[in-house]
Amino acid sequence: MRIKKAVVVPIISLLALVFVAFLFNVNNLSISKTSMENSVADMAIGSYPEMAAIEDEKLDFVSDNGRVEPSKVITNVHISLETIEFGSTTDNLNEIINKNKGYIEDSSISHNNYINNRIYKYAQYTIRVPKESMDSFINEISSIGNIVSQSTSKQDITKQYYDTESRLNVLKIKEERILTLLEKAEKIEDIIAIENQLSEIIYQKENLTKSILDMDDKVSYSTVSINISEVEKLTSGVTTETTFATKIANAFRDSLYFFKVVLEKFLITFIYVLPYFLIIGVIGILVYKFVRKKGK
Incomplete structure (x- = not known):
């Protein structure tokens, strides 16, 4: 069944008017809300709009x-x-x-x-x-x-x-x-x-x-x-660019250094214990002479 053109045109016009009215109401609501917020702000800051x-x-x-x-x-x-x-x-x-x-x-x-x-x-x-x-x-x-x-x-x-x-x-x-x-x-x-x-x-x-x-x-x-x-x-700073000769020289110097350190420690330790060795040696000699004399 065909709809007559005379009926369709008024319906479309009516829908368009309803849509425009809806948009108008939404904008009015937004403007009202904004106006209300501004009014509250103005009341909070007194009578000076600046x-x-x-x-x-x-x-x-x-x-x-x-x-x-x-x-x-x-x-x-x-x-x-x-x-x-x-x-x-x-x-x-x-x-x-x-x-x-x-x-x-x-x-x-x-x-x-x-x-x-x-x-x-x-x-x-x-x-x-x-x-x-x-x-x-x-x-x-x-x-x-x-x-x-x-x-x-x-x-x-x-x-x-x-x-x-x-x-x-x-x-x-x-x-x-x-x-x-x-x-x-x-x-x-x-x-x-x-x-x-x-x-x-x-x-x-x-x-x-x-x-x-x-x-x-x-x-x-x-x-x-x-x-x-x-x-x-x-x-000794050794990097990837250090030559083999430099590494040998560094190792030789380190060896001499550690030998010196060990020798110094040995001599110092020997000096520390030397009095005890002397006392023990004197006591040992006396004991030996006493035991030998006793045996005869």
Whole structure:
């Protein structure tokens, strides 16, 4: 059965009107909800509509994606070295620090137990060195002792730094606006509300300023941790590039060194027990003479 065209057209028109009316009602509901929220916010901040703009202001920061190289990098270096002349090594270290305009942040010197009848020293240094002097400082350190290990770590804080800087700038703008509102305020409750918000902004601003100063310090001055161990013999550095002749020479020197150590220990031990041997020998001779005389 065919539906007449005269009937279909009015039905389609009616459905279209219903759909448009539905959309209109949804929009009205959304607008009403938004208006209600804004009214509540206005009541909360008093009779100053400018406060709404400050309260709703975002602290978002869009980083600069055009940066090719990080401009804020924290560098930490750890070095372990050994020396047979502890006093001269520490003196040379102080000279190198002063030459490169660094300073000692922390240091300690301890005395180890007796090793081969000698007291050995151990030192720990935490040194801050300007980043532009780091290369020359590290190169000169290798001349004051035998480096056993060395490691370097870097931390890129560029995004964190500019994030913090951007938030600080936004807080400064908010602080200026709130101070302007504070001058216009007349009601006690408005003055108290504005001062409370001002205190919170000042607190946040101080924390961000402290964070920026701390990051600037860590970036401008690299941290170098140095451990110095006093030893009787330096460790022979053998790598994959060490030649066979060098390995033989090192083995020969090590053999002579250990022979010397064993001989010294033997002589020292012999001197320690020599009085006991003399006493035992005298007693043995007397006993022998007594037994022999008794036998006759």
